[in-house]
Structures are given as C-alpha cells and as structure tokens.
Amino acid sequence: MASENIKGISKRRPSNPVFRRIQTYMRPRASLSSRERTTISAFGIFLFFAIWLIVTEAGLIQPFFLPSPIAVAKRLFEMVAFEGYLVDVWSSAYRVFGGFLIAAAVAIPVGILIGNFPFFRSLLEPLLSTARYLPATAFVPLMIIWLGINESQKIAVIFIGTFFPLALFIVTIAEGVSSDLMNSAYSLGANSRQVFFKVLLPACVPSIMDSLRITAGIAWTYVIVAELVGADSGMGIAILQAQRFLLTDQVIAGIVAVGFLGILTDLAFRFAHRKLFPYLY
Template sequence: MTVSLRDSITNGEAPARPQAPALKRRWLDFGQQLDWRRRLLLGLTGWLLFVFGWYLAAHAGLASERLFPGPVAVMNALVDLFMEQGFLGDVVSSIRRILISFSLAVAIALPLGLLMGAFARIDGLLNPLLGAFRYLPAPAFIPLLLMWLGTGDSQKIALLLIGVVFFLAIMLADVTRQVPASFIETAKTLGGGRRVVLWTVVFRHSLPGYMDTCRQMLAVSWTYLVIAEIVAATDGIGAMMMRAKRFVHVDDIMAGIVTIGLLGLAFDALFRLVYRWRFPYLRGAHQR
C-alpha cells in the first residue's frame, strides 16, 4: 500500500480515493419516486387489504349479517339497486348537484382568492369575514335554507355551496400568496400594469395550485352530499340511503356509501389527468 502510494506520487498521479460503499436501496425510504405501475400495484394492494379486513370483520360474529353485511352482500345490493330500483337516476341527480354547486363555488371563490392573495387591502377587508364564516357548520343553515328556498334543488345546491365556498376562497388566496415577489417586480419593471401583472403573472403562476386546491375541496363537497339530500329529497344517493334506513336495509346504505366513494375517486382521477395534461412540467413535483 505504501509502495503504490509512493509510486503514484513519483509519477505525478493523484492517489486514487477509496470508493464509498454503495448505499443499499430500501423498500421504505425518504424522497422516493414511484412510477405509475408501482403506484397502481400499491393502490390495488391497499384496496385488497381493506376488502379482506372488511370480509373478516363481517364474518367474525361481531354483529348480525343484516346490520353489518360483508362486501359480497353489499356488491349484490349495489347491482340490485342499479338493475331493479333505478339507482342510476339517483346517481345522476347527485352528480348534477355536485357539479352545479362546485362550479358556483369556484366562480365565487376564485376571483376572491386571486384578489385577496394579490392585494393586502382586499385581504384585510375580506379575510376576517370569510375566515369566520368557514367555521360555521353548513348543516346549521338548513332551517334557513328551507324557509328561504323551499325543499327543491335550490336548497340542496345552496347547502353544498356554503359548505365549500368559504374554505375554497381562503385556500385559493393562500396559493396566490406563493407567487414569488421577484416575478411581480420584474413584470412591473418591464412596464406591466396592475391588470396585466395580475392576469399574466399572478393568475397564470397560481393556476396549477388553483387546480390542485379545487381537486382537494371537491372531496369536501362530496362529504356534504348526504346531508344535503336527507332533508325532503325524493331523488339522489342520500335520498336512497334514507329510504333504505326506514326498512333497515343496511346493505343498500353501505352500497350508497361505496358509490359516493367510487364517484369521488373517479372525479379525483379526472382532476389528476387534466392536471398532468395541462401542466406536464410539474409532473415530478406534484406526485401525490
């Protein structure tokens, strides 16, 4: 070892550094990136574990099968609801209410969030008001909405709107504040006016965050669906679940819960596809 080191110095060569041992790749480690195949495999594994645990719990004798049906019974009830009881019409009614109410919420919250995040005076004016309203439970408005709007679709859409719009405006304002100040100063230096900077810099830089925030808040809208449809409703997933409650059809109730979960998962996947198609340059930074 000493001879080789002396020879290398004599010949004018730098001594070779000992190589560090290669780090062993762990199955669970920080900062890992997964391709879509591994994500799909892990997602399917999680679902299989959940269904298997549900099956074991349903057959463990903790409750009667009528009160706690297993996954097979719930799937049979779901097929019967679609084939025999016209459940597709209820699903379409619920989706329509979600789409209308959430579109209205975005139409109201997006301009408010953009202006609140961009201008401190507007934020100082509106943030205390919206911040207080978002802590009010949406079901508390049901008596007022029934008196003001009756028992039709307007009352249900208004309840879904109230449950989302205040949170959405505050969260969109937080996204707007993340625009680097250097971008705004550069645009102003180049002669951009307030309207131009707001649209071409602030809004466009925040657009990926807006879409991601809307994706998350859409899940909140689905959580309020049953509450909106249990009061004087004749159609919708929540109305079907209330009808099933009268006859103690727990399998139908759980089938409705499964339907809401699957619909929410489908809408979330749609948002992800649009996000990846519209913002491919952020694909690596927003793998969730």
C-alpha cells in the first residue's frame, strides 16, 4: 500500500522543469546556487519598486502621502549635489560608528565572560536581561540631563541601543561552543588559560563578527532618535525638518539614504567575514 501511495505521488509531480524547480524553492532549507539567490533577490527588489511606481504613477496614492520612486530619487540627488547632504551623512556616520564601536568594545568581553564563567553569569546576566527590555528612546531625557545636547549624548543613545542586544548575542555564541571541544583540549593537557584563549575565543570569533554585522544595522536604526534633540546636522534632523515643512519626498529620500548606508555597512561586514574566515564558505 505504501509503495502504491509513493507511485501515486510521483505520478502527480509536474513534468515541467520550471515547476519542479519552483517545488524545490518551496522546500525548507532548499539549496540554491549563488546565481539563483542573486536573481531572486534582484527580482524581489524590482518587484517592490515596480509596484511602488505603478500605484503612484496611476494616481492610486496621492504624491503628498507617497511620492513616486522617480521623485524620491530626484530629490535625493538634489540633496546630495546641491544642498550639502553629505555633511549630514558624515555627522550621522560618525555618531553611528562611535556608539557602535564603544558598544562592541564593552559588549564583547562582557558577553564572553557571562557565556563562559558561571560567576560572571550569576553576577551580570540578571541586570543585562532586565535592561534589554528598556527602550533606548526612554534614555534620551536622561542622557540629556547627564551629558547635555552635544555629540556625547547622541553617541550614548546609540551605545545603549546596540550594547544590550550585542552582549546577549555574544553570550549565546559563547554558550554554544561545544563542550566536547573543550574536553578534548583538557584531555590533551591544556590548562584553563589555554582552553580560554586558544579554544573558546577562536571558536567564538567568526560568530561574533556576524553578530557585529547585525548590530551595526541596529545602530543605524537609532541614529534618527539620537539626532532628534539638539542636532544641527545629521540625517535624522534633515528628516525632521522635512517633516515640519511637509516635504514627503525629502522624508522618504532621507529614509532611503539611511537604509542604503545600512546596506553598505552590512556588505562591508560580509566581505570582511569572507576574507577573514574563508574556511566557512
């Protein structure tokens, strides 16, 4: 009976190779070639902008609420070419990477200690687990009281927004290192210091690099919040000023610019990951 059911299923499979390939795409964790992934990604981006262009050019949505992608691209070009927008980009990038690098410098050792040593886990993890539920935006008034409205306040907001998720990522990475790997090192005569520096840390580094890539993207999402108070330059304040004058195309252009810079950061981390750890690919 089972064999008959299997034969019946095989008979119902589509003979068209296109349909067979589509079936493959629907399988969980299906294996795709690099060319297929690139093609599908390009198609998804094209489809998004095509729908956006159609609904705006057809008048289904008023330009005040959603300008066409052509109008947004034109406005972004004008901002960069004629209105000194690159100064705002530099200001925001400085704040993002300043807060992100400080967060990484603190979160990496804290996460490794919590993930590997029960003493530090008991000491620090309850505070870390509680603090991660506090929104970074809630700290803005406190940062203004403590640091004023200068650059340190904006960097501190981005630090708070990125430190807690990055630290927890690294805790998970450190805890995930195989105990068999450590036990093998001990059985070969390694001491605790050697196991920590020559086994645990090298095993964590590739995943930590990947966590930095993810957290760098999170840092870009906080730059708008960080620049809402007391900023005289930056991509966030440019978006806020455009909103005050109801310049929807400039608001969307600013959002697109932040997203584009986030994508460039992500690609840079991916490139560095491939160069530093080619054995993983």
